[in-house]
Amino acid sequence: MSQIEALIVDDSMSARFALSRSLEPHNMNIVQAKTGEEGVDVASRGEFGVIFMDHVLPGIDGLQAMEQIRALPQHHSTPIIMCTSNDTQEYIDDALARGATDVLSKPPDGEALNQLLARHLSAPATEPAPTTEHAAPAVESPSMSDDAKLQAIDERLDRLEAMLERLEQNVTQMDTRTRAVARAIADQAGRDLSNRLLRAVVTLKGGAPK
DSSP states (O other), X not given: OOOEEEEEEOSXXXXXXXXXXXXXXXXXXXXXXXXXXXXXXXXXXXXXXXXEEESSOSSSOHHHHHHHHHTSGGGSSOOEEEEESOOOHHHHHHHHHTTOSXXXXXXXXXXXXXXXXXXXXXXXXXXXXXXXXXXXXXXXXXXXXXXXXXXXXXXXXXXXXXXXXXXXXXXXXXXXXXXXHHHHHHHHHHHHHHHHHHHHHHHHTTOOOO
16 A cells, blocks of 8 residues: 555644654644645645644634645645534535534544545554453553643654754754754664654553554
8 A cells, every 4th residue: 555645734743743653543644834834835735635623823824725725736635624623514514614624622532533535545443452351550650640741742842843943944054064964863872762752652642552
């Protein structure tokens, strides 16, 4: 089966990584954008099999970005999924009327995402991960709720992203050999820190980190 090109537009680094992780079993090549404007630009320069669009974004919001992408010839019929915590029927009706293919609640539920992809990509749904009778219960912190922990992780990921962007700017000022070494170190550090934080997110949401 050939890979499906998927675009995720979300200003939250942790949300992009969490959704990317959920899409891994579906053989997708993920491209990410952080703003509505960036999402429109990326979509205009490529063809995607599915686009996941956050609603609340800096600059133009997700619905506006979705309308602009929908107007592009190559994405006239591309499945565009609005990702939002606003799952009211009023919002869903408005999003569908403006061109969205479907609405996915945030944070995404694995089974809901699985069914959505099977419905709109004509792909077989993957089997949900089996549960065991003796699975260990989630550990709850007496001093901080899971929502507060996820918020803290989200903020740490955003700071990490900003730090890596500053490092990238510094790297461009180095000579070619030093730049290659610095970029490799920065990429590895970013992957290590992101994986650690993502494992924490998955653990808090009741998943099994890889």
